[in-house]
Amino acid sequence: MNKNYHPIIGMEIHVELKTASKMFCGCKNDPFGAPKPNIYTCPVCLGLPGALPVPNRKAVEWCIILGLALNCDIPLFSKFDRKNYFYPDLPKGYQISQYDQPFAVGGYLNITSGKEKKRIGITRVHLEEDTGKLMHATVDGKKVSLIDFNRSGVPLVEIVTEPDLRSSEEARIFLKKLHQIIRYLEISDADMEKGTMRLEPNISVSEVSKSRAGELPPYKVEVKNINSFSFAKKAIDYEVNRHIAILETGSLPEQETRGWDEKKGITFSQRSKEEAQDYRYFPEPDIPPIRWQKSQINSFKSQIPELPDRKLTRFIKEYVLSEYDAVILTDEKAVAAYFEKAAISKTVPAKTITNWIINKKADIKKLSPEELVKLIQSKSQVSSMPDKELEEIISKIISSNPKAVADYRAGKETAMMFLLGQVMRETRGRADANTTRKILETKLK
Amino acid sequence: MDKASTKLTTDEIKKLAKLANLKLTEAQIKKMAESVSSVLSYVSQLKSLNTTDTEETSQVTGQENVFRDDVVDAERMLSQAEALSNSKNNHNGYFMVKAIFEEV
Numbered sequence: 001m002n003k004n005y006h007p008i009i010g011m012e013i014h015v016e017l018k019t020a021s022k023m024f025c026g027c028k029n030d031p032f033g034a035p036k037p038n039i040y041t042c043p044v045c046l047g048l049p050g051a052l053p054v055p056n057r058k059a060v061e062w063c064i065i066l067g068l069a070l071n072c073d074i075p076l077f078s079k080f081d082r083k084n085y086f087y088p089d090l091p092k093g094y095q096i097s098q099y100d101q102p103f104a105v106g107g108y109l110n111i112t113s114g115k116e117k118k119r120i121g122i123t124r125v126h127l128e129e130d131t132g133k134l135m136h137a138t139v140d141g142k143k144v145s146l147i148d149f150n151r152s153g154v155p156l157v158e159i160v161t162e163p164d165l166r167s168s169e170e171a172r173i174f175l176k177k178l179h180q181i182i183r184y185l186e187i188s189d190a191d192m193e194k195g196t197m198r199l200e201p202n203i204s205v206s207e208v209s210k211s212r213a214g215e216l217p218p219y220k221v222e223v224k225n226i227n228s229f230s231f232a233k234k235a236i237d238y239e240v241n242r243h244i245a246i247l248e249t250g251s252l253p254e255q256e257t258r259g260w261d262e263k264k265g266i267t268f269s270q271r272s273k274e275e276a277q278d279y280r281y282f283p284e285p286d287i288p289p290i291r292w293q294k295s296q297i298n299s300f301k302s303q304i305p306e307l308p309d310r311k312l313t314r315f316i317k318e319y320v321l322s323e324y325d326a327v328i329l330t331d332e333k334a335v336a337a338y339f340e341k342a343a344i345s346k347t348v349p350a351k352t353i354t355n356w357i358i359n360k361k362a363d364i365k366k367l368s369p370e371e372l373v374k375l376i377q378s379k380s381q382v383s384s385m386p387d388k389e390l391e392e393i394i395s396k397i398i399s400s401n402p403k404a405v406a407d408y409r410a411g412k413e414t415a416m417m418f419l420l421g422q423v424m425r426e427t428r429g430r431a432d433a434n435t436t437r438k439i440l441e442t443k444l445k
Numbered sequence: 446m447d448k449a450s451t452k453l454t455t456d457e458i459k460k461l462a463k464l465a466n467l468k469l470t471e472a473q474i475k476k477m478a479e480s481v482s483s484v485l486s487y488v489s490q491l492k493s494l495n496t497t498d499t500e501e502t503s504q505v506t507g508q509e510n511v512f513r514d515d516v517v518d519a520e521r522m523l524s525q526a527e528a529l530s531n532s533k534n535n536h537n538g539y540f541m542v543k544a545i546f547e548e549v
């Protein structure tokens with residue numbers, strides 16, 4: 001990249017919450033699993049006249065819990081607003097969203113990019129409703145758009161960052177971490193292929209001297225249609241290079257919305273030049289405002305599980321793991337929990353369990369943690385018991401089975417098998433067979 | 446809005462009409478400029494009230510924190526046929542409109 005410029009990147013991320021019902025009505029929230037279009041609708045999410053929206057308590061709480069997990073302040077007073085625009089996937093002609101008093105504001109997320117630690121500001125986290133889904137088709141020779149409202153009114157959280165990201169790699173790391181936290185909170189599948197997590201980077205390029213002086217570029221380009229972290233990175237790189245080329249000619253890139261074409265590896269302009277959108281936000285008169293007690297906010301805080309950063313630090317310390325291993329184990333909460341269940345018995349070293357999980361020596365989807373521990377023990381070349389304890393047990397078996405000992409000394413190989421079996425029984429299978437045999441042979445010489 | 450600006454221009458009416466997705470003829474625009482302006486003037490009488498000690502609000506019911514539990518209410522859900530019953534055009538269970546520019 002040209003050294004005189006650097007990228008200024010902010011992110012808008014939309015996440016569908018996996019509540020049972022929709023945001024403002026009791027319709028089923030399962031647009032992806034629906035066998036047919038338009039089967040999970042009602043007067044509220046179809047925007048029929050007179051229908052009244054009532055907010056889903058769980059969705060509101062999850063939005064606040066996410067805000068708290070992103071170190072946001074939770075204002076004690078909040079409300080919903082109407083964002084007015086016309087589009088066929090928006091049946092009411094407005095989207096219920098939040099404008100000037102969102103549920104969470106002013107947070108941050110720490111990321112590590114290479115060796116550098118950075119704090120990325122979170123401007124706000126607010127709650128709104130998703131739109132219906134549009135499909136484009138040709139029916140009777142005519143180009144049409146088909147609309148499915150199963151997704152209309154699904155709870156949607158929007159996370160907006162400050163323009164703090166300075167490279168596509170930082171953006172990728174930030175998004176991965178945000179994704180991980182959302183998955184830890186178990187509030188969304190955050191599955192980008194299904195569209196339950198959607199990414200919109202805002203990109204501009206600044207001369208280094210200007211941005212050091214705290215000056216932001218007088219334009220930004222928003223890129224939509226991105227459904228993977230690596231596409232986001234590629235789209236940002238493409239835009240940054242495009243902007244630099246324009247800036248080098250002395251012009252300014254146009255402020256606009258662009259789409260990402262993965263096949264061609266390019267972005268393309270999506271909206272013709274039109275005046276800035278005027279959404280005429282106003283307070284949603286059908287939904288009374290929300291006021292929290294401090295005690296409620298504290299109770300939301302207490303519902304936040306151990307998050308990835310803290311779990312990582314604890315794993316390194318408590319199980320004496322390398323950072324590399326701990327990062328992999330804590331990537332998904334379920335894997336971390338599996339590891340801890342297996343490690344708790346302490347019959348197999350944590351490091352051994354880690355290796356088995358990381359190197360995929362066993363399918364942890366099919367084995368319970370207890371079964372994994374047994375499997376490791378049975379396959380383990382090294383005795384999983386302290387040698388001293390094992391020797392003591394072997395001595396005990398030898399002294400309590402004089403007949404077998406005599407038989408073995410007389411050359412009966414089966415007597416060895418009998419003694420071995422006795423040791424295994426006494427140790428409940430924890431002893432390694434080869435080690436036990438060697439100790440027995442030494443002692444019986 | 447102060448008193449001087451309660452008179453709307455035809456350009457302002459055109460912009461409002463566009464935002465409201467309304468198609469107005471030139472004659473209607475002229476008429477609207479008059480009538481919307483008179484509505485605004487009428488409402489602007491409120492400005493004569495002293496509101497120094499009145500707290501701003503967007504909501505007068507006095508209600509707060511009205512929520513529903515996260516439960517599927519199958520009884521209120523419409524069948525596909527019911528959902529589509531008022532549509533001008535539909536196709537294979539979908540609402541159908543003239544092609545629009547693919548955005549999302």
Ligand SMILES: [Zn+2]
Binds near residue numbers: 026042043045
């Ligand atoms: Zn509904």
